[in-house]
Amino acid sequence: MAIAVRAVQFDLPASIDRHWISGSPFKTHLFNSLHLTLPAVEHWMIRHVKSRLKYITADPLRQNVRGFVLQEAQHAEQHARFGQILRQQGYELKACLQMEDWLLASLQRLDWRLNLAAIAGMEHLTVLLSEVVLHSDLLAAAEPTLKAMLEWHAIEEIEHKSVAYEVLQTVSQNYLLRVAGLAIGCAFVLGLLNRCTLTLLHQDRCLWRWAAWREMGQFWLTKEKMLLRTVPHCFWYLQPNFHPAAHG
């Protein structure tokens, strides 16, 4: 099925509650961190995947690469407006953005095939986060426009989940490259997301509140179980005959 490119524009409300996910500082800053860091990551993905387009002549992958690029460009555009909102709320974003720039610049210095493998690995992790966004009650009491934006993004991530992996396969089917890409993807996502979440919690003077740590534990270990679910999700990626489309 072709990847649909939808023209969307989310009209963000003039004022957004400081803790826009059910009054929870942890959940809010976790997703604030995503809003903040996604644009640069998605532009990096677009650059690498798009650079392979001239070598891919067969459909449907060629069409799907185009769909991937257009979807990710729209995601980046919609999330980019959120940085300004956080600045208006008084957050200093330099530390998070500098860490992200440094990580992306470090990746850029590596072989382009490894960058592509890291993108395929990250896209695999994105599927897991998308499932949590769509199927848990994590965002049940979130600000409606921001909730809709995240759900739209999650749906499109699931829609294009095979593209980066299939592009990687046209370049190299080296198993070690795939494993290295997943390892880099996990380190990048977990490192950046946690660093930014803790930084924003600290600036919000909520870092040492028991509720924030309890919700952090619930998200990673006991309720949404993201960390526990990441382990089998990664093992599945490491199966020799893995393909993203095999997962429902």
Ligand SMILES: [Fe+2]
């Ligand atoms: Fe995206």
Ligand SMILES: [Fe+2]
């Ligand atoms: Fe994606």
